[in-house]
Amino acid sequence: MGALCGVINMGARETVSRRRVVFLMSDTGAGHRSAANAIRAALERRYPGLYAFELVDVYRRYTPFPFKYLPELYPRWVNWARRSWGLGYWLADAPRRSVVVMAVLGRLWGAGLRRMVAEHPADVIVCVHALFSRPTMRVLRSQDGTRPPFVTVVTDLVTAHAFWYERAVDRCLVPTPETYARGLALGLTPEQLRLTGLPVHPRFLDSLPARDEARRMLGLHPTLPAVLLVGGGDGMGPVYRIARVLNEQRLDMQLIVVAGRNRSLQRRLEAVPWHQPTLITPFVHSMPELMAAADILVTKAGPATISEAVATGLPLVLSGAVPGQEDGNVRFVVRHGLGTYAPGAAEVARTVEAWLSEGPQGLARRAEIVRRHACPDAVWTIAEEIHGQAQRSSGWSRLAQVDRRRGRWKAVPEEGWLW
Numbered sequence: 192m193g194a195l196c197g198v199i200n201m202g203a204r205e206t207v208s209r210r211r212v213v214f215l216m217s218d219t220g221a222g223h224r225s226a227a228n229a230i231r232a233a234l235e236r237r238y239p240g241l242y243a244f245e246l247v248d249v250y251r252r253y254t255p256f257p258f259k260y261l262p263e264l265y266p267r268w269v270n271w272a273r274r275s276w277g278l279g280y281w282l283a284d285a286p287r288r289s290v291v292v293m294a295v296l297g298r299l300w301g302a303g304l305r306r307m308v309a310e311h312p313a314d315v316i317v318c319v320h321a322l323f324s325r326p327t328m329r330v331l332r333s334q335d336g337t338r339p340p341f342v343t344v345v346t347d348l349v350t351a352h353a354f355w356y357e358r359a360v361d362r363c364l365v366p367t368p369e370t371y372a373r374g375l376a377l378g379l380t381p382e383q384l385r386l387t388g389l390p391v392h393p394r395f396l397d398s399l400p401a402r403d404e405a406r407r408m409l410g411l412h413p414t415l416p417a418v419l420l421v422g423g424g425d426g427m428g429p430v431y432r433i434a435r436v437l438n439e440q441r442l443d444m445q446l447i448v449v450a451g452r453n454r455s456l457q458r459r460l461e462a463v464p465w466h467q468p469t470l471i472t473p474f475v476h477s478m479p480e481l482m483a484a485a486d487i488l489v490t491k492a493g494p495a496t497i498s499e500a501v502a503t504g505l506p507l508v509l510s511g512a513v514p515g516q517e518d519g520n521v522r523f524v525v526r527h528g529l530g531t532y533a534p535g536a537a538e539v540a541r542t543v544e545a546w547l548s549e550g551p552q553g554l555a556r557r558a559e560i561v562r563r564h565a566c567p568d569a570v571w572t573i574a575e576e577i578h579g580q581a582q583r584s585s586g587w588s589r590l591a592q593v594d595r596r597r598g599r600w601k602a603v604p605e606e607g608w609l610w
Contacts, residue, residue: 209243210581213313215323217250219265220513221451222495226319226346229392233574236393242581245311249323253303269513277514280352284515286377289353297326304330313339315581319346324357332359340580344573345370348389348494349519353377361580364573366494369519385576388569389498394479396502396567405484409477412445412468416547416554419485419505421449421496422456429536431459433489433510436536441466442547447481448472479503486554487546488530489539492520497529498569504562506530506554508542528560 212234216223224246231244247253250261257264269276283292297304308330316339318324324343331338343363345355351370356363356377363379365371366389374384399405406413418437422430434448445468450457452474460471475481482488482503490496492512497520500507507530512521524530533542546554 209241210314211245211312212242212577212581213245213247213311213316215247215249215316215318215327216320217248217323218262219250219320220493222346222493223319225392225495226344226390227317229390229570230317230319230344230573230577232393233390233570234577237571237574238578241578245313247307247311249304249307249320253307254300255303258300273514280515283354284352286353293322293325293354296322297329300326301330308334315340315342315577317577318343318360321345321347321352321354324360325354328357328359340583342577342580344390346389346494347516347519348497349523350516352516358383362576364576366498366569367523385572387572387576388566389494390570390573391495391498391502391567392479393570395482395499396570399479399483399503402483405480408480409447409470409484411447411470411484415443415445415468416486416551417445417447417484418487418489418543419447419449419481420489422451422453422491429510431456432536433539434460435463436540437543438463438466438469440540440544442544443467444543444547445469447485449475449478449481486558487543489543492517492524492532494520497524498566501529501561502565502567504558504565506546506557506561508533508539508546510534510536510539527564529564530561 212231214227214231216227218224227246234242234244248262250258252259283289304327308327316327318327318341324341328341331341340361341359343355343357343360345351345363345365347355347370348366349369351365351373355370356374356379358378360383363374363384364387365374365384366387368386371384371386375381400408403413406417411417420430420434420437430448430450434446437446446465447470448460449472450460454473457471457473463469472481478499482500482505485505487508488496488500488505489508489510490500492509494517497507507524509521509524509530509532511534512518521532525532531542533539546557549556
């Protein structure tokens with residue numbers, strides 16, 4: 192493994208009911224949704240027709256004020272109040288303190304989570320967010336009868352918070368030896384834990400175009416080295432400052448900047464008089480093609496982006512990290528030779544200039560080092576684990592659904608649950 196890393200007759204559809212996989216996540220950063228989408232795609236490919244999927248943003252739909260606004264507040268918090276975020280992360284990241292915090296949140300969120308469990312019956316629940324495993328398990332265990340299997344997929348690469356490690360879950364799938372060791376230290380058993388790697392969407396693994404083809408598809412220069420600059424799905428961090436400083440260097444390159452969902456950032460970037468061929472894009476679903484076309488990736492130390500870059504053999508220049516959960520990612524990238532840490536726009540520009548001066552051979556050598564650490568089997572291993580858990584489910588989810596109008600239970604057709 193790299194550093195990242197039943198027979199059913201489907202002929203008679205009416206006799207086969209699809210099992211429900213419910214993902215618990217929230218858009219506090221793009222990595223949780225990315226992990227859920229990757230796992231879903233792998234399950235669909237490996238077990239076509241067997242599963243229906245639901246993606247539940249727990250904060251937005253099932254927590255009270257102010258938690259329901261955390262998807263909007265999170266990027267502002269980590270951008271403009273980084274110290275307070277890091278302090279809060281550190282204070283809660285201890286076994287006893289994490290238990291107290293979770294107990295408080297469980298009480299505050301209890302009514303909403305009970306409604307969530309009723310409205311989203313499942314054959315297997317997959318949690319890809321650190322804060323939802325423990326309070327959801329508390330609700331499930333308080334109810335009479337059987338509960339569906341519960342799988343936690345840890346999406347923090349190295350520095351995994353204590354919140355991730357709920358002892359009552361059936362399986363806890365972790366990306367690195369560091370996160371596996373932390374699980375053992377916090378009381379999970381070797382039977383519960385499995386080292387799988389971080390899930391990367393199959394599109395990054397088996398359908399990438401060649402570099403020349405990717406550049407042709409995107410309208411890029413066929414031979415100029417390409418630098419890809421991203422700030423996550425929300426355009427977080429000093430993307431604009433980095434782009435401007437790179438532009439002032441007048442390097443022999445082309446630049447791709449992904450502004451994400453940050454429309455203000457996109458407008459500011461589009462107003463810049465660029466000194467090299469430059470492509471500005473909003474949030475895209477073509478990240479595999481963008482990475483295939485690039486020679487260097489400049490990004491914050493988000494775990495999903497790091498794993499995708501490693502899968503495509505793209506060397507990393509880390510421009511920053513969210514305090515707490517991303518600190519370990521920086522050490523991970525540097526220790527394994529996947530890239531370098533260059534905090535601040537000026538340091539990024541100096542690093543990019545130095546790497547470009549190595550020429551095509553130097554960039555190819557860096558890419559090969561990165562590619563060696565890929566863990567292409569991770570998402571398939573995770574899909575197989577979830578499939579195994581779903582097969583032992585009692586079938587509870589197919590029996591009933593909450594009728595919101597009458598407050599009663601009623602049977603529902605399987606087709607109503609496609610995500």
